[in-house]
Amino acid sequence: MPSADRTHQCDSVEPRIVVALDFASAGRALELVDRLDPGRCRLKVGKELFVRTGPELVKRLVDRGYSVFLDLKFHDIPNTVAGACRAAADLGVWMVNVHALGGKEMLTAARRAIDSDSQRPLLIGVTLLTSHDIQSLGEIGLQGDPLTGVTRLAELAQHTGLDGVVCSAQEASGLRARFAKDFRLVVPGIRAFGARTDDQRRVVTPAAAIAAGADYLVVGRPITRAADPLWALSALEQEMRSARRRLDR
Numbered sequence: 001m002p003s004a005d006r007t008h009q010c011d012s013v014e015p016r017i018v019v020a021l022d023f024a025s026a027g028r029a030l031e032l033v034d035r036l037d038p039g040r041c042r043l044k045v046g047k048e049l050f051v052r053t054g055p056e057l058v059k060r061l062v063d064r065g066y067s068v069f070l071d072l073k074f075h076d077i078p079n080t081v082a083g084a085c086r087a088a089a090d091l092g093v094w095m096v097n098v099h100a101l102g103g104k105e106m107l108t109a110a111r112r113a114i115d116s117d118s119q120r121p122l123l124i125g126v127t128l129l130t131s132h133d134i135q136s137l138g139e140i141g142l143q144g145d146p147l148t149g150v151t152r153l154a155e156l157a158q159h160t161g162l163d164g165v166v167c168s169a170q171e172a173s174g175l176r177a178r179f180a181k182d183f184r185l186v187v188p189g190i191r192a193f194g195a196r197t198d199d200q201r202r203v204v205t206p207a208a209a210i211a212a213g214a215d216y217l218v219v220g221r222p223i224t225r226a227a228d229p230l231w232a233l234s235a236l237e238q239e240m241r242s243a244r245r246r247l248d249r
């Protein structure tokens with residue numbers, strides 16, 4: 001069986017919500033995880049929690065049956081990124097990401113590094129962070145509309161064999177129209193209408209993200225910092241269900 005097919009065994013799209021466990025300790029993360037269910041959401045372990053707790057917590061979450069997105073956004077010379085991706089695959093995670101800005105050689109090395117794994121993780125390229133807007137992108141020399149830059153990086157990701165990209169939902173419909181359905185669009189920067197945006201700039205509501213063709217919605221603070229995280233998760237699910245019903249009509 002080609003390796004691309006093997007990844008699909010644990011990637012049936014549902015559940016679409018990926019809860020970002022941006023906590024400062026394993027204890028605080030597990031307090032929330034204990035109230036969740038692998039059938040209801042996937043989990044993301046990012047830099048803060050990983051630096052605090054290391055791979056042990058990741059393995060624990062995988063052992064509990066969760067699809068885990070290891071979000072360490074690797075960006076380095078090809079050999080270093082290849083080794084990091086292999087290490088991530090050894091943890092049994094469902095998804096791992098690298099910065100598409102790392103370029104063709106780095107992305108190709110990342111993909112090759114995990115190719116021979118029997119259950120390789122989905123390899124996703126981060127395009128332009130959702131915390132950037134047109135002005136802050138200009139400050140780092142990336143002029144113009146974010147969609148142009150995101151599309152260019154997504155094309156590079158696809159040509160180098162990646163399984164999809166992280167983008168904002170503001171670019172998702174443009175990408176959805178351009179790429180095949182199995183090219184995953186992973187979308188953070190999700191905020192309810194009128195909610196605080198924190199450090200995110202290219203934000204979109206859950207319903208609009210679904211309508212734009214997002215496969216996975218990465219949600220952190222709107223759930224983890226809610227007075228009642230389970231209620232916040234239910235409200236999000238409800239909004240997404242309604243959006244999908246509207247699309248199916």
Ligand SMILES: O=C(O)c1cc(=O)[nH]c(=O)n1[C@@H]1O[C@H](COP(=O)(O)O)[C@@H](O)[C@H]1O
Binds near residue numbers: 071126131166189219
């Ligand atoms: O790769 C990511 O997950 C990511 C990429 C990006 O462009 N923007 C972005 O916010 N993220 C992550 O998605 C999560 C969003 O968190 P909240 O803004 O709290 O919902 C954080 O854990 C970020 O690290």
